[in-house]
Amino acid sequence: MSKNLKWLLVGFAVFSLIGFLDASYLTVQHYKNGILPCLLFTGCDKVTSSSYAKVAGMPVSFLGAGYYFIVLVSTILYFDTGNKKVLSILKNLPIAGFIATLWFLFLQFFIIKAICFYCIVSAVTSIALFILAILIRKTGQVALND
Numbered sequence: 001m002s003k004n005l006k007w008l009l010v011g012f013a014v015f016s017l018i019g020f021l022d023a024s025y026l027t028v029q030h031y032k033n034g035i036l037p038c039l040l041f042t043g044c045d046k047v048t049s050s051s052y053a054k055v056a057g058m059p060v061s062f063l064g065a066g067y068y069f070i071v072l073v074s075t076i077l078y079f080d081t082g083n084k085k086v087l088s089i090l091k092n093l094p095i096a097g098f099i100a101t102l103w104f105l106f107l108q109f110f111i112i113k114a115i116c117f118y119c120i121v122s123a124v125t126s127i128a129l130f131i132l133a134i135l136i137r138k139t140g141q142v143a144l145n146d
Helices: 003-031 044-048 060-081 084-112 117-144
Strands: none
Touching: 003 044, 003 060, 003 117, 044 084, 044 117, 060 084, 060 117, 084 117
């Protein structure tokens, strides 16, 4: 494994862990009916209690935690096995995360008209994973031949 690919994967592990912790916190607060302390913005409760906060009765944060967990486990699995199929997952899965992020940002800014700090943390981590996936596409092809 090339040094560049290794560092990109470390970034994957770090950002997916941050995303997992963030989404898991939101999920726990949802099921505890807890009030979210909104750090930089004032719309956390408005966003997390909106009709857009659930998909098929499931909190979006739970789906996000699942997404970040799959990315984290896939990253660890690739470090362990070097399996090219796992690398393919890491290059492609963040595309779905990025599209979902764009949708949820649109909802916050233009439909709900409130900003949730925790949702922005998730958006930043998702965008970072997307950028890392692009970089893996560029450098990972060379690294696979090492």
